[in-house]
Amino acid sequence: MNTVSAVSNVTAGPRPDVHHLQLQLRAVEGAVVRVLGLVERRGFRLLACEAEEVRDGGQPLSLRVRSERSPELLKRQLERLHDVLQVELKHPGVRHHA
Amino acid sequence: MSLLDKREDTSAEPLSGSQLMIEALKRNGVKEIFGYPGGAIMPLYDALVGSGLKHYLTRHEQGASLAADAYGRVTRRAGVCMATSGPGATNLVTGIANAYMDSVPMVAITGQVASSLIGTDAFQEVDIFGITLPVVKHSFVVRDVSEIPEIMDEAFRIAESGRPGPVLVDFPKDVSVAMHSPSPVTRHPSPAPQPVDEAAIAAANELLTKARRPLVIAGGGIAISDAVDAFREFVERTGLPVTATLKSLGSLPTDHERFLGMLGMHGNEAANHAVQNCDLLMVIGGRFDDRVTGKLTHFAPTAQVIHMDIDPAEVSKLRKPDVAIVGDLAPALAKLGPDEPPRASWINQCEAWKKEFAWRYDAPGEGIYAPKLLRDMSRMRDDLVIACDVGQHQMWVAQHCRFNDPLEHLTSGGLGTMGYGLPAAMGAKVAKPEKKVVAVCGDGSFMMNVQELATLNRYGIDVRILLLNNAMLGMVRQWQELFFEGNYSEVDLSDNPDFARVAEAFGIGSKTIDKPGEVGGGLEWLLADDDQGPRLLHVQIDPMENVWPLVPPGQANHKMMGNRS
Ligand SMILES: Cc1ncc(C[n+]2csc(CCOP(=O)(O)OP(=O)(O)O)c2C)c(N)n1
Ligand SMILES: [Mg+2]
Numbered sequence: 275m276n277t278v279s280a281v282s283n284v285t286a287g288p289r290p291d292v293h294h295l296q297l298q299l300r301a302v303e304g305a306v307v308r309v310l311g312l313v314e315r316r317g318f319r320l321l322a323c324e325a326e327e328v329r330d331g332g333q334p335l336s337l338r339v340r341s342e343r344s345p346e347l348l349k350r351q352l353e354r355l356h357d358v359l360q361v362e363l364k365h366p367g368v369r370h371h372a
Numbered sequence: 373m374s375l376l377d378k379r380e381d382t383s384a385e386p387l388s389g390s391q392l393m394i395e396a397l398k399r400n401g402v403k404e405i406f407g408y409p410g411g412a413i414m415p416l417y418d419a420l421v422g423s424g425l426k427h428y429l430t431r432h433e434q435g436a437s438l439a440a441d442a443y444g445r446v447t448r449r450a451g452v453c454m455a456t457s458g459p460g461a462t463n464l465v466t467g468i469a470n471a472y473m474d475s476v477p478m479v480a481i482t483g484q485v486a487s488s489l490i491g492t493d494a495f496q497e498v499d500i501f502g503i504t505l506p507v508v509k510h511s512f513v514v515r516d517v518s519e520i521p522e523i524m525d526e527a528f529r530i531a532e533s534g535r536p537g538p539v540l541v542d543f544p545k546d547v548s549v550a551m552h553s554p555s556p557v558t559r560h561p562s563p564a565p566q567p568v569d570e571a572a573i574a575a576a577n578e579l580l581t582k583a584r585r586p587l588v589i590a591g592g593g594i595a596i597s598d599a600v601d602a603f604r605e606f607v608e609r610t611g612l613p614v615t616a617t618l619k620s621l622g623s624l625p626t627d628h629e630r631f632l633g634m635l636g637m638h639g640n641e642a643a644n645h646a647v648q649n650c651d652l653l654m655v656i657g658g659r660f661d662d663r664v665t666g667k668l669t670h671f672a673p674t675a676q677v678i679h680m681d682i683d684p685a686e687v688s689k690l691r692k693p694d695v696a697i698v699g700d701l702a703p704a705l706a707k708l709g710p711d712e713p714p715r716a717s718w719i720n721q722c723e724a725w726k727k728e729f730a731w732r733y734d735a736p737g738e739g740i741y742a743p744k745l746l747r748d749m750s751r752m753r754d755d756l757v758i759a760c761d762v763g764q765h766q767m768w769v770a771q772h773c774r775f776n777d778p779l780e781h782l783t784s785g786g787l788g789t790m791g792y793g794l795p796a797a798m799g800a801k802v803a804k805p806e807k808k809v810v811a812v813c814g815d816g817s818f819m820m821n822v823q824e825l826a827t828l829n830r831y832g833i834d835v836r837i838l839l840l841n842n843a844m845l846g847m848v849r850q851w852q853e854l855f856f857e858g859n860y861s862e863v864d865l866s867d868n869p870d871f872a873r874v875a876e877a878f879g880i881g882s883k884t885i886d887k888p889g890e891v892g893g894g895l896e897w898l899l900a901d902d903d904q905g906p907r908l909l910h911v912q913i914d915p916m917e918n919v920w921p922l923v924p925p926g927q928a929n930h931k932m933m934g935n936r937s
Contacts, residue, residue: 303501304513308505311505344688347688353684356509
């Protein structure tokens with residue numbers, strides 16, 4: 275279990291309420307807006323978003339989001355979208371301070 | 373036989389996009405459509421003529437989408453509605469959202485301006501794809517005529533599979549007239565069903581065996597996934613006491629000895645006490661809606677939870693379960709059960725609550741008591757399908773009507789759409805002509821889709837309308853009485869039109885009653901097996917009547933207010 279001692283101090287380590295998601299979408303009309311819309315509607319603030327070049331019909335999308343809500347739940351809600359092929363929740367890899 | 377079946381290869385004669393659309397609808401088993409024409413969708417309406425598809429012209433696109441919703445509920449196949457671009461499309465939105473919230477299969481087709489005009493603010497252009505993004509399971513813009521067969525097959529598959537929902541297909545005008553020689557359609561085999569999660573079943577069975585006070589909440593998923601028989605077998609085998617959500621009424625027959633009634637805000641007190649006191653809650657195809665749980669942190673405070681649902685995104689959304697069983701309900705239910713029947717002390721306690729909080733119909737007052745009328749009506753026949761509007765009357769239907777099957781109760785649960793009742797009854801009657809379909813309407817709600825009386829009349833759709841007129845937006849008035857110190861704001865409808873005359877003007881027979889002695893005769897007339905077609909029984913009731921009991925918003929479910937409190 276990660277213990278984050280300096281929650282309010284951003285420089286001390288990743289905030290536990292900030293999450294990084296790496297998605298693979300079908301490169302079709304509406305896929306990106308559908309994802310972004312869902313993220314905000316489900317209570318996550320979008321901090322950063324990068325859509326990479328489409329390759330092999332797939333659209334890679336990486337998101338950094340912030341919320342008190344469960345990122346695992348967000349992941350399942352995203353996976354439910356028809357154009358979402360894959361969602362990876364990158365755990366922030368909290369650094370432990372001595 | 374469809375045109376496509378006749379073709380052998382790609383040298384088939386070309387069809388227009390609209391013809392391809394019609395073929396795709398037929399290939400997917402569609403027989404009836406609800407819709408309304410207009411400029412951008414005229415080519416599709418042109419192809420409709422002589423196609424063999426039966427189109428019902430509603431008098432407002434919202435009527436079409438709500439009728440398609442009900443059609444989808446009772447058939448468990450996608451109900452289809454269509455409308456033109458712009459205002460036609462936006463008018464469909466409420467019905468699409470309604471289907472989304474209640475997990476109803478639907479395919480909605482909207483005309484769109486020609487591709488070259490999209491994005492230019494053309495006449496009757498709206499971004500209906502964008503507008504509906506949050507309320508569809510999926511959506512498509514058909515950009516090329518060659519995509520039509522595949523998109524449509526996909527639309528139906530998505531709408532009807534897993535947790536069902538609405539799919540929107542936006543159809544630009546140029547695509548609908550473009551010609552294309554389709555290649556034979558390859559049907560994708562439906563994916564093999566997921567095996568039941570045996571580890572989760574074992575864990576659940578252990579909890580069931582250890583529990584001293586186990587309780588079931590039957591949710592809407594039981595009906596949606598066609599698991600009513602499996603659920604009943606489970607209840608008979610295990611003897612567990614059962615409560616139901618609004619959408620699951622009828623999963624167990626209302627009069628079943630183990631059935632404690634609906635839980636939640638306007639639930640039966642027996643059901644709410646059982647939930648608050650149980651030590652194991654098994655939620656079958658339900659989603660912990662706030663109208664069900666009351667204050668979430670106080671909901672079933674002493675219970676461990678087994679949550680069964682086909683949608684993994686429902687697990688831990690609001691309440692973290694101790695065991696989650698994700699997948700189709702019926703095969704899992706067949707494997708579930710405790711080693712021993714529930715303890716007699718718990719069953720006795722549930723029975724005592726049930727007795728203590730049984731509905732009473734000895735209301736004082738001179739006028740017609742709507743709960744009793746509804747109770748009497750639903751006991752007059754076994755084959756009633758009741759579609760209702762939203763408000764006090766909707767809760768009275770849920771509390772007092774008897775249901776033998778969840779598909780006998782059509783109610784707008786998630787969205788709470790006033791005006792659902794009449795078009796929903798229409799959609800259900802078209803889908804199930806052999807059933808006696810009653811729309812139970814509120815006077816406020818009725819006016820929201822009153823125009824559909826013209827549709828009933830045109831096609832002779834034999835819906836029977838019970839209009840409970842309290843000359844009030846009753847549910848809002850009740851909340852103002854209880855939670856806003858009686859500061860009544862914009863709830864008075866005492867200047868309602870004469871509903872009996874309104875019905876007559878649409879060619880629908882009507883009767884008005886306002887005395888308890890007239891109820892029996894009125895109901896006989898309403899439900900009669902004759903060939904007089906649709907009719908409306910207008911019932912005048914007390915404007916100040918309330919729905920009891922009630923859990924005040926934000927309170928725990930056992931803090932119920934009753935008419936005796
Ligand atoms: C389209 C829509 N608008 C507003 C509401 C809010 N609302 C819920 S119940 C209600 C009153 C309904 O009045 P009526 O149909 O007469 O039923 P009653 O409560 O009087 O039985 C209102 C305004 C709603 N649910 N749906
Ligand atoms: Mg009313």
